[in-house]
Amino acid sequence: MLIIIFRRLLQAVLVLLFVALISFLIFRFVGNPVESLLGQEATVAQRAALEEALGLNDPIHIQYADFVWRALQFDFGNSYRGALPVAELILLRLPATLELALTSAIFALVFGVIAGIYTAINKGSFLTNFILSSSLIGVSLPTFLIGVLLIWIFSVELNWLPSFGRGEVVSLGWWSTGFLTSSGLKSLILPSITLGLYQMTLIMRLTRSEMLEVLRQDYIRLPRALGLSSRQIYVFHALPNILIPVITITGLQVGSIIAFAIITETVFQWPGVGLLFINAVYFVDIPVMSAYLLLVGFTFVIINLIVDLLYLAIDPRLRDTELRSEV
Amino acid sequence: MRRFLQSDLFYSFRYSPVAIVSFVIIVFIILTAIFADLIAPNNPFDPASLNLMNGFTPPMQANDFTGETFLMGTDDQGRDLFSTILYGLRISLFVGVMAVMLAMLLGVMLGLVAGFVGGWIDSFIMRFADIQMTFPSILVAMLIYGVAKGILPPEVRYEMSIAVLIMSIGLSEWVPFARTVRGSTLVEKEKEYIIAAKMVGLSRYQIMIRHILPNVLSPVLVIATITFALAIIAEATLSFLGVGVPTTKPSLGTLIRIGQDFLFSGEWWILFFPAVTLLAFALSINLFGDWLRDTLNPKLK
Amino acid sequence: MPTPLLQINQLTVTLKKRQALFKAVDNLSLTVNKGEILGLVGESGAGKSMVGSAIMGLIDKPLFISSGEIYFKQRRIDTNAQPVRGAEISMIFQDPLVSLNPLRTIGDQLLETIRTHIPLSKPKALERAKRLLKEVGIDPARINAYPHTFSGGMRQRVVIALALAPEPSLIIADEPTTALDVSVQAQILDLLKQLCKHRGTSIILITHDMGVIADTTDRVAVLYSGRLAEIGTTYDVLKNPCHPYTKGLVAATPQINGASLKDKLFQIPGSMPDLNNIPAGCAFYPRCTQAVCQCEGEQPALFDNRTACWLFDKGAKPK
Numbered sequence: 001m002l003i004i005i006f007r008r009l010l011q012a013v014l015v016l017l018f019v020a021l022i023s024f025l026i027f028r029f030v031g032n033p034v035e036s037l038l039g040q041e042a043t044v045a046q047r048a049a050l051e052e053a054l055g056l057n058d059p060i061h062i063q064y065a066d067f068v069w070r071a072l073q074f075d076f077g078n079s080y081r082g083a084l085p086v087a088e089l090i091l092l093r094l095p096a097t098l099e100l101a102l103t104s105a106i107f108a109l110v111f112g113v114i115a116g117i118y119t120a121i122n123k124g125s126f127l128t129n130f131i132l133s134s135s136l137i138g139v140s141l142p143t144f145l146i147g148v149l150l151i152w153i154f155s156v157e158l159n160w161l162p163s164f165g166r167g168e169v170v171s172l173g174w175w176s177t178g179f180l181t182s183s184g185l186k187s188l189i190l191p192s193i194t195l196g197l198y199q200m201t202l203i204m205r206l207t208r209s210e211m212l213e214v215l216r217q218d219y220i221r222l223p224r225a226l227g228l229s230s231r232q233i234y235v236f237h238a239l240p241n242i243l244i245p246v247i248t249i250t251g252l253q254v255g256s257i258i259a260f261a262i263i264t265e266t267v268f269q270w271p272g273v274g275l276l277f278i279n280a281v282y283f284v285d286i287p288v289m290s291a292y293l294l295l296v297g298f299t300f301v302i303i304n305l306i307v308d309l310l311y312l313a314i315d316p317r318l319r320d321t322e323l324r325s326e327v
Numbered sequence: 328m329r330r331f332l333q334s335d336l337f338y339s340f341r342y343s344p345v346a347i348v349s350f351v352i353i354v355f356i357i358l359t360a361i362f363a364d365l366i367a368p369n370n371p372f373d374p375a376s377l378n379l380m381n382g383f384t385p386p387m388q389a390n391d392f393t394g395e396t397f398l399m400g401t402d403d404q405g406r407d408l409f410s411t412i413l414y415g416l417r418i419s420l421f422v423g424v425m426a427v428m429l430a431m432l433l434g435v436m437l438g439l440v441a442g443f444v445g446g447w448i449d450s451f452i453m454r455f456a457d458i459q460m461t462f463p464s465i466l467v468a469m470l471i472y473g474v475a476k477g478i479l480p481p482e483v484r485y486e487m488s489i490a491v492l493i494m495s496i497g498l499s500e501w502v503p504f505a506r507t508v509r510g511s512t513l514v515e516k517e518k519e520y521i522i523a524a525k526m527v528g529l530s531r532y533q534i535m536i537r538h539i540l541p542n543v544l545s546p547v548l549v550i551a552t553i554t555f556a557l558a559i560i561a562e563a564t565l566s567f568l569g570v571g572v573p574t575t576k577p578s579l580g581t582l583i584r585i586g587q588d589f590l591f592s593g594e595w596w597i598l599f600f601p602a603v604t605l606l607a608f609a610l611s612i613n614l615f616g617d618w619l620r621d622t623l624n625p626k627l628k
Numbered sequence: 629m630p631t632p633l634l635q636i637n638q639l640t641v642t643l644k645k646r647q648a649l650f651k652a653v654d655n656l657s658l659t660v661n662k663g664e665i666l667g668l669v670g671e672s673g674a675g676k677s678m679v680g681s682a683i684m685g686l687i688d689k690p691l692f693i694s695s696g697e698i699y700f701k702q703r704r705i706d707t708n709a710q711p712v713r714g715a716e717i718s719m720i721f722q723d724p725l726v727s728l729n730p731l732r733t734i735g736d737q738l739l740e741t742i743r744t745h746i747p748l749s750k751p752k753a754l755e756r757a758k759r760l761l762k763e764v765g766i767d768p769a770r771i772n773a774y775p776h777t778f779s780g781g782m783r784q785r786v787v788i789a790l791a792l793a794p795e796p797s798l799i800i801a802d803e804p805t806t807a808l809d810v811s812v813q814a815q816i817l818d819l820l821k822q823l824c825k826h827r828g829t830s831i832i833l834i835t836h837d838m839g840v841i842a843d844t845t846d847r848v849a850v851l852y853s854g855r856l857a858e859i860g861t862t863y864d865v866l867k868n869p870c871h872p873y874t875k876g877l878v879a880a881t882p883q884i885n886g887a888s889l890k891d892k893l894f895q896i897p898g899s900m901p902d903l904n905n906i907p908a909g910c911a912f913y914p915r916c917t918q919a920v921c922q923c924e925g926e927q928p929a930l931f932d933n934r935t936a937c938w939l940f941d942k943g944a945k946p947k
């Protein structure tokens with residue numbers, strides 16, 4: 001088991017180094033570090049001095065190693081716009097994105113699993129058919145359109161919920177949270193639904209098909225024949241067996257949640273990292289783009305690791321690989 | 328044609344109302360986009376024809392200043408929405424088709440080479456594909472868009488927007504093509520006709536293009552349909568985010584972005600008509616793609 | 629004659645597929661007495677397992693019970709089997725590798741079943757679970773082991789312990805040994821038989837294996853195409869089979885005694901008809917070598933409480 005974890009870690013590091021390489025290439029060759037630091041009015045001598053100081057004349061692999069080393073210390077250079085350190089910009093906006101992503105992931109997981117189980121157990125009922133056909137439309141809708149339509153209904157027509165921003169936030173150290181104020185919570189609702197809807201439908205469809213599959217198994221038929229109640233069977237026998245695929249998909253979907261957070265944050269003017277990134281793309285702010293790529297890559301790798309570890313917690317068969325059946 | 332009419336595909340098509348309806352909608356939308364100049368009352372991309380006085384005219388009502396009436400109303404700059412949607416659709420379709428072609432060309436080529444040549448080239452291409460696949464394609468497209476704009480000199484950035492857009496979407500969608508083609512190539516290259524072709528002394532290149540390629544193309548068709556839907560949505564999304572088509576040539580995504588700005592002031596139609604068009608189009612392609620996949624290859628379900 | 633433990637009256641299970649109806653079990657009547665082992669034998673698709681599911685009330689769409697009644701201890705259960713499920717009747721499935729939940733320990737699953745049916749404190753229930761394990765021949769120390777650490781035979785022992793846990797009066801064993809190694813099959817059957825005889829529990833043993841029937845059962849019912857072909861004590865049916873199908877089955881069973889080893893094993897020509905294609909008269913008619921006039925057009929009744937074959941109708945005329 002330790003070997004499995006070790007292999008996973010090694011893989012993760014390799015992927016991260018590759019992502020860092022791309023990020024480095026973008027940073028070094030697409031962007032212009034000298035200009036970003038000195039501005040366009042600098043003299044040739046100033047430039048040459050800075051190039052030397054930054055190590056831009058070093059061999060390329062040394063520069064790469066240097067880039068990785070600085071990234072490890074959270075140093076991504078300065079943004080072209082406003083000349084603030086990129087790390088500072090990201091740190092300032094990270095809480096907003098994380099709170100949004102977390103809320104929508106929980107929303108997607110909870111409602112997706114509940115709806116998936118419901119539709120699997122109540123095959124053919126009216127509500128099931130309704131949920132299934134509307135999920136088809138949900139999957140086809142582009143995220144931004146869902147957001148805009150939600151704003152139209154709940155902010156413009158009904159005037160129930162705010163259409164942009166985070167509402168009031170409370171600072172806890174460097175972390176600013178919207179969880180503690182009512183306006184903050186209200187502001188979270190529409191963006192979380194927008195962001196989580198697609199993932200919810202995916203999780204629902206998966207839960208449903210897994211559940212249908214599991215309910216056909218003999219280890220579900222046996223407890224039924226032994227007279228256990230339906231609730232006991234669904235909760236204690238069926239549910240644990242569908243958790244593995246559901247967790248996998250949810251874990252992998254966190255990646256999409258981060259990507260789609262860019263869209264949701266734009267629709268709702270949510271002051272998160274995604275909005276920072278899209279503005280960076282718009283204004284060709286290379287250091288921010290390169291740092292964002294690294295950040296996303298890092299998040300993905302961490303999530304994949306967590307998913308792997310969760311497997312081990314859930315499935316006893318994976319825990320003792322050496323202990324095959326004794327007769 | 329007769330062969331097609333008698334095929335299983337057509338048979339199953341006739342008995343699937345979903346497939347028929349979505350197909351009709353797709354064809355209708357594509358035709359209106361192609362013949363936009365003939366159908367549209369005016370050319371919204373021609374600044375000379377725009378009259379700012381016509382701005383914010385509600386649908387089917389005469390404008391207060393000019394007295395002109397528009398089927399779907401106008402946007403903030405006085406562009407006739409109906410015409411703009413048609414012209415916008417044409418851009419969306421163009422970007423979508425070109426992006427799919429690019430993704431297909433790249434994916435098929437790389438998949439073919441990876442599968443046929445094998446060895447470290449195969450490992451390199453496929454590992455790269457794996458890593459790219461960990462990132463959602465819309466994110467990859469945005470990155471490529473940003474990088475491409477960074478490489479281009481600022482003077483041409485604006486003119487090259489559409490080409491950059493096509494490239495970003497195309498490069499973000501090649502992996503499924505490559506994976507499928509590689510898989511089929513691995514199967515195909517062990518077959519006897521390939522060995523025979525080698526015996527005859529055909530070059531690797533000839534074998535790949537003339538013998539293997541035609542035999543691995545059918546799943547590519549299904550992927551192309553699904554990718555087309557993804558590309559249309561990606562284009563709309565990028566344009567909505569403001570990193571897509573230039574604002575003087577708005578596509579559906581751009582129009583929806585403009586529409587969102589005017590929701591609170593009551594000009595609902597600027598959002599409504601583009602949104603409905605995009606919804607109908609995206610839904611139809613998705614449903615049609617699903618049907619095609621299930622019919623051509625039930626196992627993929 | 630004492631009242632039977634289980635009584636099935638003219639049970640018909642119907643399959644509904646695209647508006648068409650097919651009878652998977654057709655007009656079947658059976659009884660099971662207390663302490664008795666009844667064998668249910670037939671080819672796959674003959675409807676044996678369906679009978680088991682019908683008794684447990686575990687028939688799911690697109691199948692449904694279209695007519696007939698099932699009585700257990702004179703209480704009608706085909707309308708609602710939940711009260712007897714487990715408590716009075718429990719079930720053993722074919723493949724022990726898939727009939728235990730892979731993510732929960734065997735002790736956990738045993739305790740859950742015991743405490744669902746018998747109001748016991750946790751330590752008492754645990755004690756009982758251990759005793760059960762011991763009875764089925766598993767070291768009680770392994771109560772906290774997961775199913776994947778047991779072999780197939782051991783797992784089937786666990787399943788037997790599970791089935792016995794609520795102290796039912798009837799166990800339906802659906803091909804309990806088919807998925808096991810031949811060497812383990814006899815052990816498991818023996819175990820099941822001993823435990824049930826000891827407790828006075830009845831068994832319905834569903835199988836396609838005439839050898840198992842001969843070794844284990846008191847009475848046997850032969851099913852063909854969802855219909856009862858023949859029923860009687862195991863001795864009578866195997867020694868003097870009436871129905872041509874039963875004769876075929878008996879003749880097709882390998883016997884290890886000298887001469888028959890050299891002969892090619894007997895085969896019944898043809899195969900059982902599909903559900904959508906059952907002949908109007910006797911279902912076995914197309915394969916039968918002894919068919920008479922009525923066989924083609926008329927369905928035979930059960931003659932002499934023994935066999936549904938026109939040959940045993942007093943008025944039969946040779947073809």
